[in-house]
Amino acid sequence: MNVGTVESRIRAWAEKRRLPEAHLVRWLALAQEDRAALLETAERLRLRTGQFVTALELLEEIALRDGESIAGVLARSEIRRILEGTGSAPGRAHSLVEQLRVARFPRLKRTIERLRTEIVGLALPPGIRVVLPVDLGSDELRIEIRANGGAELERLICAIDRHAAGLRRIAEMLGGADEV
């Protein structure tokens, strides 16, 4: 793609989406292949402004941490699948941001997956909900009970008691007692 064409298309996209100037400057400061790859992504998935800003930040951080270019990150197979997929553009835009989060926080995502698998494995009855801290930013495990009437409440409390060992294991995992 011609350098001048890319820049004029970036400026047009930014104007249409009312992208704040600071983000436009960051975009234009990227290497030629990075800004072109980002433009292709933004146009193809019809990213909203907020999604674009989030994606740009995640891409910059992944690229720096992994010693790769932004174009290289966008060329990864899991990202290409989303870019070239057949679903709706808004749906794929959402998937892109989610996939970038996975790439930015791979160990966090794996740990959350393991914890969720453990929770599902407990097969707790409806009415009991195990809530993990947001982004595992603390070690607090919350257990919510929703009951209508004393009998149901008692039944749910008994269920928690029966699953105490499993719940304890999840609490320990939150404190690092597992491979991360």
Added chain:
Amino acid sequence: MKFELDVVLIEERCRSSALAARLASAVAPEVEVRYVPDGRESARPLAGERDPFAAAKRRLVVMERRAPFLMGCPAGSAEFACCGYLVLVTASNCPMDCSYCFLQEYVADNPGLQVYANYAAAFDELERLGRSAPGRSFRVGTGELADSLAFDTLTAISRDLVEYFAQRENLLLELKTKTDEVGNLLTMDPCGRTLVSWTLSPTRVYESSEHRTAPPAARIEAARGVLEAGYKVGFHLDPLIAYPEAEHDYGELIENLFDVIPPQRISFVSMGGLRMTPALRAVARRRFPGDPMLLAGEEVLGRDGRMRSFTPLRMRLFASIRARIERRAPKMPLYLCMESASAYERVFGATPATPAALGERLVGR
């Protein structure tokens, strides 16, 4: 002195101070020395600089401190299991430039390097502290808002401090540094009342993030030197950065340390995870856009408004380092910095002591 200065600004009211005289005669001839009416103005960020914080690190202001010298550790909080550390502010800001440094946010409004010519007034505050709680011991350090030894070849403040503390039974001085500038210390007898501590990081973190500091091996070698001269030594593994190879690298660092310094002669080792407010992180990312260590630990926002590695990852790294240390030094006093009581319990399997009790334990060894 390894740090380059452009100018030394001496506040008029400090013109005849011993510190001003020492500095004026010790700085390199190409460094301009000027007198200014108010050092506080000179310490402010300069307009028009692309990176005012970096520019301020080349401007040393000798001035009078108007606020008390002694304060509680700024990292201390009821939310955390703290160590009872007290801070003696003899200087502010640091000529080194670690990309994660909290001073980038903490002293952003007055980033000029400051040394306080009236630091002897701190001794009155220390006298009052010592008398305030007979029977208690206090650990007092100068390395929180500045590196304790970075300018010591110019200022020689350490000599007066070491001499003062040498005569105090219930006060322990901690000089915290990332340098190997221990020349002045080697000429003094601390009488067991001064501890020199080093922040240690693996080479990978040092090379990526700890700009203009001494290499880890040089810090450990300097520690060996002061130990032989009669000082106590301690080490801060802080900030721990939970990058993917961290467990291996910190383990290797600990082995290297214990190969040079016998663990039974180390007073304590502290651990603290990298933590940054979002504002600090933004400043650090802007100033050091190419430092991957600022992103390597998968930091997320916690309840106290700081970003740290997500909890299981951080706890696991603490536990792994603890195990590595205790393999060779089962009785090593260890503590966590800026972590909650529940984190302390997870890592050590016990309820944390009160700040006063932990402080006493660290002073006593």
